[in-house]
Amino acid sequence: MTTENILEQAASWRAEGRKVAVATVIATWGSSPRPVGSQMAVNEAGGMAGSVSGGCIEGAVVHEAQKTMADGEPRMLSFGVTNEMAWEVGLACGGQVQVYVEAVE
């Protein structure tokens, strides 16, 4: 699978009857590892495809994605050194990213 096939993976999981959420990098500041538009698909079993950082925040995004799969509500997540969550899931590179998480119907 290439990096461009995240939505194909999301659709294929949906077709198998799994719950799926898609996370998208919508804005970055400073030196963030993945550019705007980068995506990660997550299923309810914790399966992941793609990425939204160099691995620093994927765990936290999967956690939030589970909530979105449960309630269907989109979520806007911010990660970076100035964020209150920085101690846990700050970006080692010092950059900041904003990630939009939505459920796939």
Next chain:
Amino acid sequence: MKRAILDRLLKAKAEKLPVALVTDLNSGLQSLVFEEGVHGEFGLDEITLIAIRGRLHQDRSGLMTDPQDEEGMGLFVQVHNPPVRLLIVGAVHIAQALAPLARMTGYEVTVIDPRGAFATAERFPGVALSDAWPDEGLAALKPDRRTAIVMLTHDPKLDDPALILALRSDAFYVGALGSKRTHASRLDRLREMGLTEAETARIHAPVGLDIGAVTPAEIALSIMAQVTAVRRGEPAGV
């Protein structure tokens, strides 16, 4: 994301149609913007559509904020363009390493070689093959500004006609295998055939970044590194 939107988006990708997925971050609603037409949960005014299609052309996803709505989060535009392409002339050993490397990098690869013993599915599993004469094969594939072309045959009667076509196309990268001496004699031939200095200056030769590559896989890596540098506008690509 509504299933109908996702299905329509994937259909456009499969048909290699450029499309932008536009998300209203305030409501979560989404629409698809095509070169012609809009499909989805909300309409867009003409000025916004022009900006979104501009992003499609520039391959640039990003946020668009509405100056009338300072509190709102605005629209997020995610661009889905067809894959960039790498057209390889010469189904040689280096091409066998370059094709999978390019695919992993996100390129759609076609290998052109009229010599039947070279361009076989066994040597290039899963890669599109053309047994046309290189210049005709290239012309049929209509190289555009999202296309890179590499000549690897090392044989002037195969490489040169294709090279002329490549240099007169919009391809963002044109490279040709061969030592400095081989390239010097190639330039002499191309000049005799009427190509200008500006045209021949576009050829990356000896092909690839100078990383001391020796094996076919290492040469493929140096070529892919150079193609990447050129695509991303890095000086290392020069």
